[in-house]
Amino acid sequence: MPVFTPPPLPSDDKRWKIVNGTMRKNGFARHALIETLHTVQSSFGYLDDDAIRFVARSLRVPLSQAYGVVTFYHYFSLKPPGKHTMTICAGTACYIKGADKLAAAAEKHLGISQGQTTKDGGISLMKARCVGACSRAPVVLCDGEVAGEVTAEQMLEHLERWAVE
Amino acid sequence: MTIEELEQIAKSACQENDKYDFEVNVCMDLACMSQGADRLRDALLKAAEASGKSVLVRRTGCMGPCSSGPLVRVDPEETLYHHVKADNAEAIVNSLGGDPVPELQCDLNEHFDKQVRVVLENAGYIDPEKIDDYISRDGYKALLTALTEMTPNGVIHRITESGLRGRGGGGYPTGLKWGTVAKASGDLKYIVCNGDEGDPGAFMDRSVMEGDPHRVIEGMAIAAYAVGASKGFIYVRAEYPVAVSRLTTALRDARRRGLLGNGICNTPFNFDVEIRLGAGAFVCGEETALIASIEGRRGTPKPRPPYPAVSGLFGKPTLINNVETYANIAPIVRNGGKWFANMGSERSKGTKVFALTGKIANTGLVEVPMGIKLREIIEVIGGGVPDGHTFKAVQTGGPSGGCIPAEMLDVGVSYDALVRLGSIMGSGGMIVMDDTSCMVNVARFFVEFCMTESCGKCVPCRAGTAQMFTLLTRFCTGTGTMDDLELLEGLCETIKEASLCGLGMTAPNPVLSTLKYFRNEYIEHIVHKRCPAGVCNMEAPVEVVA
Numbered sequence: 140m141p142v143f144t145p146p147p148l149p150s151d152d153k154r155w156k157i158v159n160g161t162m163r164k165n166g167f168a169r170h171a172l173i174e175t176l177h178t179v180q181s182s183f184g185y186l187d188d189d190a191i192r193f194v195a196r197s198l199r200v201p202l203s204q205a206y207g208v209v210t211f212y213h214y215f216s217l218k219p220p221g222k223h224t225m226t227i228c229a230g231t232a233c234y235i236k237g238a239d240k241l242a243a244a245a246e247k248h249l250g251i252s253q254g255q256t257t258k259d260g261g262i263s264l265m266k267a268r269c270v271g272a273c274s275r276a277p278v279v280l281c282d283g284e285v286a287g288e289v290t291a292e293q294m295l296e297h298l299e300r301w302a303v304e
Numbered sequence: 305m306t307i308e309e310l311e312q313i314a315k316s317a318c319q320e321n322d323k324y325d326f327e328v329n330v331c332m333d334l335a336c337m338s339q340g341a342d343r344l345r346d347a348l349l350k351a352a353e354a355s356g357k358s359v360l361v362r363r364t365g366c367m368g369p370c371s372s373g374p375l376v377r378v379d380p381e382e383t384l385y386h387h388v389k390a391d392n393a394e395a396i397v398n399s400l401g402g403d404p405v406p407e408l409q410c411d412l413n414e415h416f417d418k419q420v421r422v423v424l425e426n427a428g429y430i431d432p433e434k435i436d437d438y439i440s441r442d443g444y445k446a447l448l449t450a451l452t453e454m455t456p457n458g459v460i461h462r463i464t465e466s467g468l469r470g471r472g473g474g475g476y477p478t479g480l481k482w483g484t485v486a487k488a489s490g491d492l493k494y495i496v497c498n499g500d501e502g503d504p505g506a507f508m509d510r511s512v513m514e515g516d517p518h519r520v521i522e523g524m525a526i527a528a529y530a531v532g533a534s535k536g537f538i539y540v541r542a543e544y545p546v547a548v549s550r551l552t553t554a555l556r557d558a559r560r561r562g563l564l565g566n567g568i569c570n571t572p573f574n575f576d577v578e579i580r581l582g583a584g585a586f587v588c589g590e591e592t593a594l595i596a597s598i599e600g601r602r603g604t605p606k607p608r609p610p611y612p613a614v615s616g617l618f619g620k621p622t623l624i625n626n627v628e629t630y631a632n633i634a635p636i637v638r639n640g641g642k643w644f645a646n647m648g649s650e651r652s653k654g655t656k657v658f659a660l661t662g663k664i665a666n667t668g669l670v671e672v673p674m675g676i677k678l679r680e681i682i683e684v685i686g687g688g689v690p691d692g693h694t695f696k697a698v699q700t701g702g703p704s705g706g707c708i709p710a711e712m713l714d715v716g717v718s719y720d721a722l723v724r725l726g727s728i729m730g731s732g733g734m735i736v737m738d739d740t741s742c743m744v745n746v747a748r749f750f751v752e753f754c755m756t757e758s759c760g761k762c763v764p765c766r767a768g769t770a771q772m773f774t775l776l777t778r779f780c781t782g783t784g785t786m787d788d789l790e791l792l793e794g795l796c797e798t799i800k801e802a803s804l805c806g807l808g809m810t811a812p813n814p815v816l817s818t819l820k821y822f823r824n825e826y827i828e829h830i831v832h833k834r835c836p837a838g839v840c841n842m843e844a845p846v847e848v849v850a
Contacts, residue, residue, distance in 0.1 A: 169600055170308065173600050208600070208601065219344045235661075238662075268504060273661040274335045274667035276662075
């Protein structure tokens, strides 16, 4: 039986070595698909076609299956994130405490809907499935940092600050 | 590692702590962190150094009453301070050895008095990144006792005797599940810990994994010994980065101490654990979907049987339990099954951790004995509904649960009682709603969640939740009719009966329970095109004649 040789790295970008490292750690086993995609996303910020192809080929997973996994799970993103990301939690406690009003205010302010990035690539407006800080609802994440009991004014102020940067 | 060595570590850890005159514990759980607990800790460390006093500033997991955060507890006096800012650090350090700082002291006796802490016994008392802190509070004693003094069957017998039921929501008897996996044939078996806390509005498992990670690992190791497994996986949500990092540290430390790995405690028992990251899919809380996800595939459920206990991960017998279930194991092995069975109600033993949130004064984590009245949780422990509003409903069980109205609050909390009320225990989210919440809109919120989270494998769930959402949207925009209501009720029954997995079977619960207790709100929306709570934006608002 011929020995499987993994494909060459797509480019000299050092981040591919990190991705390869995750696969090697798992012995290039097929069940490492999700783990590897996590590494790609944490290294590159999102998953593009090249990355999915590379991972699928390295793990000998059909491309359709790899793409299926990427689109099945909410955590994976196919679009590059903006410079800054404002994430509004959409958990139940946040909903009860008026997170929908926060979302509406942010959408109006930025002129985009949730899940999109402003045209200049400055700010992404995202929606989180519960981050688990429910006791301080409503919660937003400013570039990943949790802020609790947020008012629309506070959130807009933050967005303004990012805009002038 | 032997029991003697373990006791030695515990002793020296205690001696290490005794070197200090005072202990200042800072809650550094997510809720307190979002209010600046990290800056507070730095300020306390600085103030302690400047004061010349011998003070140990310790980072701890969740202390419970998150709405009062950031929280600081000074030991040995057990003085609890609330809403502490970095500016208060100096005052707290100066007060050590004298009178406490009155303006920061909080009185939460009523909040704590009704609680019984088993799962959360260490939360707020240990540094989650220090294995010695855990060992000094009897950590890993249960594992070593089980390995050296008990047979695998003896362990299962003790768990069965305790009456512990799965804390993930279903309430399947844990001892019975363990027994099935133990009896399954095959050399290779797996232990899986379900830390995919997908219920939006619940965070018990996150707090346990972040605040006391070794407790979960110890529970898994005991389970592995009992059923004859040598490999474990913890499946954690990727949305919980702190939990992942704490568990990684904990696993590394446990391996270093010889509490994981080969030949644990000089016995032939081998066990190790790997972390697997979830990627954001509610359906992965279902055990067959979770297994598919660990195997690197889309998280779609499979019909059962075969149950995972017979053919699970990679086709091998697999034991899957929730984080809180594993967290109960060590104390049961240590104190005996009867001790556990003495707590709680007839068919629901022990305690349950709830994440109390929404329109309630004291939000946070509470642990109560089963059988306690909902009213006590909400009015006494939770401190009631604030700002002069009135209580309307409490939602338990997340998107699979239901809304319980005020007139049912005197029911004792147990698996069976909540099912009778049209809800479920679930993993433990408890969201309080007041008169500003519209129950039709709440039902729509949950149905929208289930619609987005449906994996798409079976038609009743995939198409049914979408149709339910359309009908509920009609009600919320004032375009629904009484015929729509009838259609909705029929649809609920179909989805409940015909769906493949738990997600679909329970998706109609929020609709059915609100229809049962708040039917008049639906009628108001349909007949009078009016939202009593003023939440829904009706397309054609009817003018109210004064």
